[in-house]
Amino acid sequence: MSVKPEDHTPEWLHKHGPKAHKREKECAKCHEPRNCFSCHGIQMPHPKAWDKAPHGPPAKENPLACNRCHRQRECEICHKTPMPHSTDYVMVHPRESIDGEVCTTCHNQKFCQACHERSNPHDPREWMPNHGVDAKQDDRGCMVCHHQEYCDNCHKNKNPHKVDYLAVHKQPARTDPGVCNRCHEEQYCMDCHLVETPHPEDWSDWHKQTAMKQKGVCVNCHDESYCTAC
Structure with a gap:
């Protein structure tokens, strides 16, 4: 007389994972752990704290051994990303790796440095004052790791500027020049304005010489009412 359960059909081997996952004690009545190990290659059922x-x-x-029992969404509960990774994951992983705690469940620092060579590609002393120039030259390089929202946290408006920004930039440049300086150096302004911008503190004492010679430069930012105020 056979004691084999009715659901142990010829296809049972291919679909027993989910049921064994839920009914491991029932399986253990007939099967020893070594029966599972012969195929899975790891202790079954898993020891306590296996997920940790x-x-x-x-x-x-x-x-594939994991997939016999576990569905994709089980991995995503902790890993926050499909597991195993897709074939193009190396191209998109930097944005997800910002949350390094998730990555370190499988990878150590040496794994990252095998490609990146060092843990942080930026030098904090140089990066903040100079990153604007780099971003203008290679914005795609920045986007490998950073979302647009990362820039917006400081700059408050999206980059690059709108098409008509050149015509209207004078107002924000005058009211908050520090924002401009995050990306643009003084020489960037000089290329068009031909004078130091923002103007130095004593500019009002000697600006008339420049205004008389280069009036067209002044009207880039100032209208006639600005002059008649003084």
């Missing part, structure tokens, strides 16, 4: 243990390495070595 370094299960990443065996999962990377044999993801």
